Amino acid sequence: MSVLRISDLTIDYRLGQGSVRAVDHVSLEIEAGEAVGIVGESGCGKTTLGLSVPLLLPANASVSDGHIVLNGESLIGRSEEEMNHLRWKSVAFVFQGAMNALNPVHRIDKQILEAIQTHEPETSKDDAYARVLELIELVGISPSRAKSYPHEFSGGMRQRAMIAMSLACRPSLLIADEPTTALDVISQAQILALLGELRSQENLSLVMISHDLSAIKKVCDRIVVMYAGVIVESGPTDTVLRRKNGVVTAAHPYTRALMGAHPDLSGERILAPGLAGNPPDLSKPITGCRFAARCPEVMEICRTQTPPTVTITPGHSVTCHLSVRSAS
Amino acid sequence: MNDDFMAVEDRDAEVTPSTSRPGVWREVWRDTMGRVGILTLLGILLTIFLGPVLFPFDGQSFGASAASILQAPTGAHWMGTNELGQDVFRQFLLGGRISLYVGVSATVIAMVLGAGLGMVSGYYAGWRDTVLMRITDFFLVLPTLPLIIVLAALFGQSILITSLVIGLTSWPQTARIIRSQVLSLRERPLVMRVRSLGAGDWRIMSKHILPNVTPLIFANLVLVLSGSILAQAALAFLGLGDPVQVSWGTMLHNAFNSGAMSSGAWWYTLTPGVGIVVMVLAFSLIGHALDRVMNPLRRGVR
Amino acid sequence: MNARYFVRKLSTLVVTLYLTVSFNFLLFHVLPGSPVQLLARSGHYDAAAKASLTKLFGLNHGLLTQYFIYLKNMVQGDLGFSYTYRKPVTTVLGAAVGNTVLLVGTATVITVFIGIWLGVKAASRANSLTDTTITVTSLTLWSMPDFFTGMILIFVTGVWTHVLPISGIETPGLTVGWLGHLLDVAKHLILPALTLMLVNAAEFSLITRNSMVDVMVDDYMVTARAKGVAKKVIVWHHALRNALLPIVTATALYVGMVLGGAIQVETVFSWPGMGLLIYNSVEQRDYPVLEGCFLLFAIAVIATNFISDILYQVLDARVRNN
Numbered sequence: 001m002s003v004l005r006i007s008d009l010t011i012d013y014r015l016g017q018g019s020v021r022a023v024d025h026v027s028l029e030i031e032a033g034e035a036v037g038i039v040g041e042s043g044c045g046k047t048t049l050g051l052s053v054p055l056l057l058p059a060n061a062s063v064s065d066g067h068i069v070l071n072g073e074s075l076i077g078r079s080e081e082e083m084n085h086l087r088w089k090s091v092a093f094v095f096q097g098a099m100n101a102l103n104p105v106h107r108i109d110k111q112i113l114e115a116i117q118t119h120e121p122e123t124s125k126d127d128a129y130a131r132v133l134e135l136i137e138l139v140g141i142s143p144s145r146a147k148s149y150p151h152e153f154s155g156g157m158r159q160r161a162m163i164a165m166s167l168a169c170r171p172s173l174l175i176a177d178e179p180t181t182a183l184d185v186i187s188q189a190q191i192l193a194l195l196g197e198l199r200s201q202e203n204l205s206l207v208m209i210s211h212d213l214s215a216i217k218k219v220c221d222r223i224v225v226m227y228a229g230v231i232v233e234s235g236p237t238d239t240v241l242r243r244k245n246g247v248v249t250a251a252h253p254y255t256r257a258l259m260g261a262h263p264d265l266s267g268e269r270i271l272a273p274g275l276a277g278n279p280p281d282l283s284k285p286i287t288g289c290r291f292a293a294r295c296p297e298v299m300e301i302c303r304t305q306t307p308p309t310v311t312i313t314p315g316h317s318v319t320c321h322l323s324v325r326s327a328s
Numbered sequence: 329m330n331d332d333f334m335a336v337e338d339r340d341a342e343v344t345p346s347t348s349r350p351g352v353w354r355e356v357w358r359d360t361m362g363r364v365g366i367l368t369l370l371g372i373l374l375t376i377f378l379g380p381v382l383f384p385f386d387g388q389s390f391g392a393s394a395a396s397i398l399q400a401p402t403g404a405h406w407m408g409t410n411e412l413g414q415d416v417f418r419q420f421l422l423g424g425r426i427s428l429y430v431g432v433s434a435t436v437i438a439m440v441l442g443a444g445l446g447m448v449s450g451y452y453a454g455w456r457d458t459v460l461m462r463i464t465d466f467f468l469v470l471p472t473l474p475l476i477i478v479l480a481a482l483f484g485q486s487i488l489i490t491s492l493v494i495g496l497t498s499w500p501q502t503a504r505i506i507r508s509q510v511l512s513l514r515e516r517p518l519v520m521r522v523r524s525l526g527a528g529d530w531r532i533m534s535k536h537i538l539p540n541v542t543p544l545i546f547a548n549l550v551l552v553l554s555g556s557i558l559a560q561a562a563l564a565f566l567g568l569g570d571p572v573q574v575s576w577g578t579m580l581h582n583a584f585n586s587g588a589m590s591s592g593a594w595w596y597t598l599t600p601g602v603g604i605v606v607m608v609l610a611f612s613l614i615g616h617a618l619d620r621v622m623n624p625l626r627r628g629v630r
Numbered sequence: 631m632n633a634r635y636f637v638r639k640l641s642t643l644v645v646t647l648y649l650t651v652s653f654n655f656l657l658f659h660v661l662p663g664s665p666v667q668l669l670a671r672s673g674h675y676d677a678a679a680k681a682s683l684t685k686l687f688g689l690n691h692g693l694l695t696q697y698f699i700y701l702k703n704m705v706q707g708d709l710g711f712s713y714t715y716r717k718p719v720t721t722v723l724g725a726a727v728g729n730t731v732l733l734v735g736t737a738t739v740i741t742v743f744i745g746i747w748l749g750v751k752a753a754s755r756a757n758s759l760t761d762t763t764i765t766v767t768s769l770t771l772w773s774m775p776d777f778f779t780g781m782i783l784i785f786v787t788g789v790w791t792h793v794l795p796i797s798g799i800e801t802p803g804l805t806v807g808w809l810g811h812l813l814d815v816a817k818h819l820i821l822p823a824l825t826l827m828l829v830n831a832a833e834f835s836l837i838t839r840n841s842m843v844d845v846m847v848d849d850y851m852v853t854a855r856a857k858g859v860a861k862k863v864i865v866w867h868h869a870l871r872n873a874l875l876p877i878v879t880a881t882a883l884y885v886g887m888v889l890g891g892a893i894q895v896e897t898v899f900s901w902p903g904m905g906l907l908i909y910n911s912v913e914q915r916d917y918p919v920l921e922g923c924f925l926l927f928a929i930a931v932i933a934t935n936f937i938s939d940i941l942y943q944v945l946d947a948r949v950r951n952n
Binding site: 054056080083084085086087088089092093095099100101102103104105106107114115118119149151162165 | 848849850852853854855856857858859860861868871872945946947948
């Protein structure tokens with residue numbers, strides 16, 4: 001049984017008079033022990049998708065369609081109290097930047113302790129605190145720093161503290177939103193290594209949301225590429241992000257553009273091509289492929305008909321008219 | 329929130345701060361509280377400036393007999409009479425002007441001093457800032473109304489002196505607020521660029537800093553105005569108002585001291601009091617709406 | 631707590647106190663038409679009193695000498711002589727201080743609790759009818775001068791009905807035991823304290839609401855929600871704890887305001903405290919008493935500022951370690 005099954009999830013934001021469809025009929029499945037990376041530019045809906053699992057969307061967002069099933073339990077429509085029981089125990093969230101994600105007036109150990117005591121009130125204070133220290137050590141922070149305040153930690157340490165806190169209730173699923181953005185390169189590497197370790201040690205299922213392809217490649221087995229609220233490509237990381245002799249083998253033009261913007265460190269020196277234009281306005285209805293306006297390989301059919309989802313190889317699918325031709 | 333690498337091109341542009349959007353006033357008008365405030369203010373201004381013209385009753389002559397003292401409202405006297413038999417309605421119409429004059433004059437003094445000092449302090453920073461802020465902090469600490477009372481008692485009760493006194497006690501808060509804003513403005517890339525190009529201090533202050541500070545000045549101005557009107561009312565009530573020109577506060581002073589309360593002469597007390605409340609409330613509503621327009625997050629989108 | 635921060639604030643306190651005393655001297659003794667000198671020359675004092683006044687303030691010496699004499703007197707606790715009460719100013723103040731502390735203290739405690747509670751309620755239901763009602767009511771109450779609020783209460787409870795006493799601190803000629811006396815004072819305390827509370831609770835609720843709403847959009851609030859923490863705990867333990875910081879800062883300003891309000895309220899209700907003392911001394915032009923009252927008020931605000939600075943440090947770890 002899969003840990004997480006999202007089917008046809010559709011999320012709208014009410015803004016002023018109109019609404020914006022941030023996520024449009026997205027389906028995703030995560031097995032136990034899997035690590036899936038969700039990549040896309042800002043505004044593509046990946047954070048919204050991530051926040052929707054623990055039902056942490058802001059008040060002006062609503063789920064208009066679809067299901068979220070976590071460990072066999074359907075989540076949409078549950079009350080706040082019910083969700084409070086499930087949050088952190090079944091699914092934990094690591095927020096990006098951890099700059100303000102940790103309460104500035106509470107000590108770190110107290111914040112982690114709160115997570116434990118909220119969900120396991122029968123645990124004695126000593127046992128709970130022992131676990132707090134365990135977790136802190138697990139992520140590589142010295143237990144002597146446990147009584148510190150968030151502002152006394154560096155960015156990297158804060159992120160580790162957030163990760164430690166997220167594991168407090170032994171969740172089956174961990175969602176990390178941009179865990180390495182706003183960190184320096186060394187800290188990034190350390191955090192990614194930590195995530196990889198924790199995955200195997202704790203048999204964690206991981207969803208990592210990022211715009212950094214190299215981070216996803218390091219940690220995730222599968223990658224899902226989102227654009228303007230839909231999934232355009234998904235498959236094993238090795239397949240989708242492969243470069244063969246300097247040539248990118250991803251199936252979707254957008255993925256290829258993303259790869260192009262992340263040039264190979266050992267490859268020849270090229271001028272990283274960007275992508276002109278902007279994502280479409282999601283407050284208006286969209287005909288055809290959402291990427292059509294910026295696609296370097298756009299065809300006439302792309303502007304009028306929504307592209308189908310095509311399976312290229314088992315486990316690797318793409319939503320594009322171009323692949324229809326090559327698949328058939 | 330999302331410090332995306334893709335947002336880099338935004339960082340250096342002259343991002344208009346939310347405080348200097350043109351059409352701020354239009355948004356205040358759209359806000360319900362702001363609209364009520366503006367309309368109420370217009371109503372009051374009409375009343376106190378047109379009222380005496382439209383209703384040229386005699387507010388000065390004393391009552392003919394003992395019976396005409398502290399009369400309840402009648403056809404002849406729409407708001408009754410006071411302890412001297414004078415028409416309360418006429419006094420009410422005239423009294424509002426004094427409150428407004430003193431309020432506005434005091435506010436002008438406070439804003440010029442406060443904004444001026446705040447801008448200089450925030451722009452030059454350094455030792456000038458330290459000195460000015462120490463002085464400001466000292467004056468911030470002195471309790472306002474007691475200080476106003478002392479100054480009025482020592483220096484006089486004319487409208488001019490009252491305005492000066494209230495204005496001189498209200499500037500520290502404004503100075504602090506403007507200074508903070510200017511301090512952060514001068515670190516903006518645009519200002520630094522213009523400075524490195526050799527633009528003079530005055531030019532920078534007037535062309536680049538002042539426009540961005542103006543909405544904040546307005547928001548604070550409304551607050552200071554409310555406070556000044558209340559201060560003038562309190563002064564007049566305590567007997568330190570201008571004895572010749574009857575303001576609403578003076579009316580309340582007379583009402584209180586003449587025993588109008590124990591005789592149940594509610595018309596004498598209620599009318600000037602409600603006048604003060606409505607005038608201050610109008611400004612408070614506008615100020616509150618301004619605050620909401622300039623700080624959209626404050627509206628509490630959960 | 632950081633010792634260096636404490637010492638820094640303490641030295642600021644001392645310097646400010648000194649400056650305030652000097653400012654007082656400037657106002658009352660130096661400026662042209664200095665009232666103390668005027669008094670000495672006026673007919674209010676008889677020859678013996680004038681002589682002692684001159685000796686006390688050194689009026690026949692130069693200004694600088696007067697200044698030092700003044701400082702010396704201050705340190706010795708000598709604030710001058712009231713001509714309306716024919717007693718030392720310190721004696722006159724002493725009787726009144728207690729009454730004002732009782733009034734302001736009671737009002738403040740209620741104000742803080744109710745104001746914060748209302749502000750939290752308004753913020754947690756932001757933009758709902760509750761929020762709008764509380765906000766508009768607070769704005770209206772804030773727009774009412776303290777003395778007018780008092781007058782309305784007097785009409786409602788004392789004139790049209792006769793529920794509560796509307797003047798003084800005790801019923802004259804009442805002969806009961808100390809408990810009865812206590813209750814009598816408490817009854818007289820209700821209206822003036824209520825008046826003070828109405829206006830200031832409004833201010834507190836507005837400040838709390840704005841501070842809470844500012845805090846509620848911070849990232850750690852989402853983290854708390856993600857952790858599955860109950861809403862009540864989030865509002866009071868996470869949000870308010872952070873929102874308290876601006877509220878504590880506002881308290882320092884509040885004290886200045888409530889003292890101004892106390893002057894008005896004590897006048898309206900004839901409550902024999904320092905506010906009434908100021909009112910009477912202004913009427914009688916009894917400048918020594920006025921000076922003493924002003925000094926005490928200033929000291930109260932300075933002391934409260936100091937306490938709130940220290941409290942801020944206790945509440946916010948970021949300030950502590952700076």
